[in-house]
Amino acid sequence: MALLILRVVFVLVAAGVGVRMVRSDLLPHDPVWLPWVVFGGVMALAMGVIVGDKFLRRKQIDTLSAVYFGLIVGLFLTYVLRLALAPILPQKEEQAQWVQLVLGMVLCYMCISLLLQTKDDFRFIIPYVEFAREVKGLKPYILDTSVVIDGRIADVIETKVVDNQIIMPRFVIGELQAIADSSDRLRRGRGRRGLDILNRLRSNAEVDLMIFDRELPEFVGQPVDLKLVLLAKHLEGKVVTNDYNLNKVARLHGVEVVNLNDLANALKPVYLPGEALEVRIVKRGEEPGQGVGYLDDGTMIVVEAGSERVNQVIRVAVTSVLQPSAGRMIFGRADSAFEPVRPREGSRA
Secondary structure, three states, X not given: OHHHHHHXXXXXXXXXXXXXXXXXXXXXXXXXXXXXXXXXXXXXXXXXXXXXXXXXXXXXXOHHHHHHHHHHHHHHHHHHHHHHHHHHOOOOHHHHHHHHHHHHHHHHHHHHHHHHOEXXXXXXXXXXXXXXXXXXXXXOEEEOHHHHHHOHHHHHHHOOOOOOOEEEXXXXXXXXXXXXXXXXXXXXXXXXXXXXXXXXXXXXXXXXXXXEOOOOHHHOOOOHHHHHHHHHHHHOOEEEEOOHHHHHHHHHOOOOEEEHHHHHHHOOOOOOOOOEEEEEEEEEOOOOOOEEEEOOOOOEEEEEOOHHHOOOEEEEEEEEEEOOOOOOEEEEEEOOOOOOOOOOOOOOO
């Protein structure tokens, strides 16, 4: 909308400049059609500038800052170019002023348009003073397709433990839409859940969510995973993902990764060898005599001498804890003679 308003104002200014040129004494009125040719040339120049600008990549920046700094830079460049082009400008002062006016009009438009489209790159710096876009947190978080489909990222953000800016790339949204339009019912359901999670985050006024719709030159011909890594390097942010392979690729490129599975494992209760807990045995284990149960958070418990107690809630003594990349596993021993430890104040058991 801001660019549309700018272009309309630019066309009106160009029309005003053309009318003034036609009415001035600068142009001869014979032949009659000459002033109209000049007016048409000014309008054609304005339309050509707009058409050329539309073919550039779309970028963004805060409108007010873009207008202020664009006008300042445009007028300064106009002044510098007039000094540089003084030897070849018309000798008549009035003619030189018209050339300067047209030059200033084009340069101011181009500067404002450029700043409107460079929201993420623009930094106006003066010694000891820096005017930059204020962002939350230290580094932005770039969301991967897998973590949006997973859905837990919305719960984590809504706890307000994360105050970083959340970046959702346009190409990830495109991948979610493709999954949501899949002919496979399961994939279609996963894609729609991912889109619902995005709408949930966007409707939350306390979440700083930005849709990144620019196409960087290094994105050309790259798969989605590598685009995420390149975008994280460009924004100096972190990739949030559940994808093991993307995790490895990002670390190879020196990009920090936030893995929600690792975060979930870190928040699970810690059980030490010798502690007691209650668990329901749901099935037999792979080894003879083993039973398998699960805690409320999904942690699997392998219980020795538990195969005969399927569908029973028993007391288990923890013998060891294994922490593989796939998730935490607890090994314990079912002992009917085991005396439960009285829970201490604040104990997790």
